[in-house]
Amino acid sequence: MGTKFCLTFALKESIEDDPIDALSVREDPMHPFYHDILLDRDGTVIEDRHYLHDPDQIRFLPGALPGLQALVRAGCRLFVVTNQSGIGRGYFSRDDYDNVERRLDHLLARHGVVLSASVYCPHSPSDTCSCRKPAPGLVQTLIEHHGLQPRRSIVIGDKKSDIRLAETAGLGGGILVATGKGRHEAEHLGCPPLGEEAYLECAQSPAGAPVLFARDLEAAAEWILKAPPAA
Numbered sequence: 001m002g003t004k005f006c007l008t009f010a011l012k013e014s015i016e017d018d019p020i021d022a023l024s025v026r027e028d029p030m031h032p033f034y035h036d037i038l039l040d041r042d043g044t045v046i047e048d049r050h051y052l053h054d055p056d057q058i059r060f061l062p063g064a065l066p067g068l069q070a071l072v073r074a075g076c077r078l079f080v081v082t083n084q085s086g087i088g089r090g091y092f093s094r095d096d097y098d099n100v101e102r103r104l105d106h107l108l109a110r111h112g113v114v115l116s117a118s119v120y121c122p123h124s125p126s127d128t129c130s131c132r133k134p135a136p137g138l139v140q141t142l143i144e145h146h147g148l149q150p151r152r153s154i155v156i157g158d159k160k161s162d163i164r165l166a167e168t169a170g171l172g173g174g175i176l177v178a179t180g181k182g183r184h185e186a187e188h189l190g191c192p193p194l195g196e197e198a199y200l201e202c203a204q205s206p207a208g209a210p211v212l213f214a215r216d217l218e219a220a221a222e223w224i225l226k227a228p229p230a231a
Helices: 064-073 094-110 137-146 160-168 182-189 217-224
Strands: 007-009 036-039 077-083 117-121 153-157 174-177 199-204 210-214
Touching: 036 137, 064 077, 064 217, 077 137, 117 137, 153 160, 153 217, 160 174, 160 182, 174 182, 174 217, 182 199, 182 210, 199 217, 210 217
Parallel strands: 036 077, 036 153, 077 117, 153 174, 174 210
Antiparallel strands: 007 117, 199 210
16 A cells, blocks of 8 residues: 555635634734644544534634634744544545535634644544654645744644654644543643643653643643743
């Protein structure tokens, strides 16, 4: 079996429904070190509905919208990087995925958040591919088509595969959120449980990049906007 490569869904550059001034999101860029933010989708931005294929079932997780708004206000670029094995397993089609992504695009835009792009792996775990996280293929797509700078990029997700993606793709760090499957996955990463803290550092990658455990996307954004460059 030959190597399979990812599919890319390029989001529209403008949203015609319910235009807003995007919260004046780029009026006061703070120039954080982490300029490009890679976001897992299900369990991080929206509820994990188990092979989501119905746009009407999209629900934002607590803290997701405030976190995204803060990142956009600071001048960060946002990219969704997601495994969608439901396509490869035959549970839903590429058209179903596209419909969900378009709906998500519009819902985010109503809150002043516009994604730069969304990339996804459609393959099942048994397929041989270079794009299923934690393989770096999706990040390579963003480097080639969007000029992503790995060291100034950080990934946020609720699974160990998201944190491992930071290592395989040479990113500047990874943040595990406690939403979705994050609390369970934290045990496998050796992260101590969150108390009253919004976030805590639980490890460093072999390359010295930080690995954080954060309450939700809003807490992750708070750390990103304060973070010094990775070692």
